[in-house]
Structures are given as C-alpha cells and as structure tokens.
Amino acid sequence: MPELPEVESVRTGLEKLIKGKKITNAKVLWPRIIAEPNRIEDFEQRIVGQTIHSIDRRGKFLIFHLSKDVLISHLRMEGKYRIEKKEVPFSKHTHVILELDEEAELRYLDVRKFGRMSLIEHSELENHPSLKKLGPEPIEEGLLIEPFQLNLKKRKKSIKAVLLDQTIVAGIGNIYADEILYEASIHPERYADSLKVEEVQTLRTAILDVMRKAVAAGGTTIRTYQNAFGETGAYQAQLNVYGRSGLNCRRCGNTIEKIKVAQRGTHFCPVCQD
Ligand SMILES: [Zn+2]
Known part of the structure; x- marks a missing residue:
C-alpha cells in the first residue's frame, strides 16, 4: 500500500x-x-x-x-x-x-x-x-511534541498500532512504522502509554527523519509501486528492518525477526529494540 x-x-x-x-x-x-x-x-x-x-x-x-x-x-x-x-x-x-x-x-x-x-x-x-479526523503531517511544524505525547498516553495498545492510526500522525503505514520504531530503538509491542518522555522525543525525531528521507528518495518500491512517470522509488535501499527478516541487523549484527503486531507483519531487531 x-x-x-x-x-x-x-x-x-x-x-x-x-x-x-x-x-x-x-x-x-x-x-x-x-x-x-x-x-x-x-x-x-x-x-x-x-x-x-x-x-x-x-x-x-x-x-x-x-x-x-x-x-x-x-x-x-x-x-x-x-x-x-x-x-x-x-x-x-x-x-x-x-x-x-x-x-x-x-x-x-x-x-x-x-x-x-x-x-x-x-x-x-x-x-x-x-x-x-486525520492527525498532523509528520513534519517539524505539524507533529508537535506535547499533543503527540498526550495522544500516546491515552492509548493502551502497541506503539505499532498507534503509528498506523491515521488520527495520531497522517501518512504512516506498515513499512515506515517498522522503520521508524527501529530508528527509535523501540520494540513494536511496547504499549504507547508506557513510553517515557525521552522515548517519545526520540520517536518523534525518528518519524520526522524517516519520512523526510523517504520523501526525498521518492518512496519505496516493493512489488509494483511507480509514480506517474513510471519511475520507481529508491528508499528500499535504505530499509533497515522491513523485508529483512532473517538478515543481520546493520547496527548490532543480530538477526532481524518478523512477528505479527496489530494484525500486520512486523519487522524488528530483538536486540536493538529491546
Ligand atoms: Zn540490532
């Protein structure tokens, strides 16, 4: 998608x-x-x-x-x-x-x-x-830390599910949710309301970074996606966890795992995202 x-x-x-x-x-x-x-x-x-x-x-x-x-x-x-x-x-x-x-x-x-x-x-x-009902765009001036923190505090479910919720932040789907959580070193099954203030700050920075880089790369091409020119995106070369289960983590060398979270295939490093 x-x-x-x-x-x-x-x-x-x-x-x-x-x-x-x-x-x-x-x-x-x-x-x-x-x-x-x-x-x-x-x-x-x-x-x-x-x-x-x-x-x-x-x-x-x-x-x-x-x-x-x-x-x-x-x-x-x-x-x-x-x-x-x-x-x-x-x-x-x-x-x-x-x-x-x-x-x-x-x-x-x-x-x-x-x-x-x-x-x-x-x-x-x-x-x-x-x-x-769409949440803010994942940009510096859109995703403000205080309302974001407040929204996470109100949600007793996995942070992965919350990132996929378009009313919290607009535009994140399964690929970027996994990449963002890896970037922030947060386990996808952690409950959103359990995140500490510093973790929420790190998560916000990861959201802004990953989405900015992916936009700059023209998106990710998995299977069939092309833009209106028939061009493919280039961000797949920068993916750290999505589609990499069984491969080595680029940070710690451990094996990337795939589990189900929020009914979606979820990729993460069990060591970095402890
Ligand atoms: Zn790792």
Missing part, C-alpha cells in the same frame, strides 16, 4: 504533467471507485470542463483542486495514475479515464479496486469525513 512518501511522489509527478490541463471528457468504467457523487453520470458531467489548478496531498490522500470542485483520491492498496496518449489501448484494470485537452488521458488503474474518489465542492473540503 502506498504510504505518504509514495503518494507524495505521485503528487509531484502528476503536478508536473497535468497542472493547467482541462478535463475535456470523463468516463467511469468501474462505478464503485467513485464514492461521491452518488450517480456516476453526475461525476462524469460535473468534472468535464474543469481545469486542474493544483494537486495537494494530505496524509495518503491526493487532493486535485479543479476550477469549480475538488477531487479527493485515495489509492488504497494498488491504485495508480497513468498519463497516456488517447490512442494507446487501456488495460482491463483501468477504471476511470479523464481526457485532458482532447490530447492525452489521465487514467486511474487499480488491480484490487479498493481505491476511492470523491468529487466535492471546495467548501466541503475542510470538513470532509475522509480528511477531518
């Missing part, structure tokens, strides 16, 4: 390629991708004629600012955007086609069909249910 760094890479790619373009036709081939409006015909009619002014991101959500409306898009497991010439045949995994300036097409592909799009009015954006 794409996490914040991968979605950010998709965002910057799309912005370079389609900013300023006008949507001249729209076709939805798999209706369930469209969460709002209810009727697919309404989506198709409303979006045609609108220009793509900019593309933002919040957590793992892409936010297309159009001339009249806003399109919120969540890629979930396997959603992808592709820009193709109109004459290029589309694959069976293509579910939404937006024609741009009567020349190219922005195509949404999704093998698992879990991704969702909502076309809403600008005024609805701030209070939209998908975005309203």
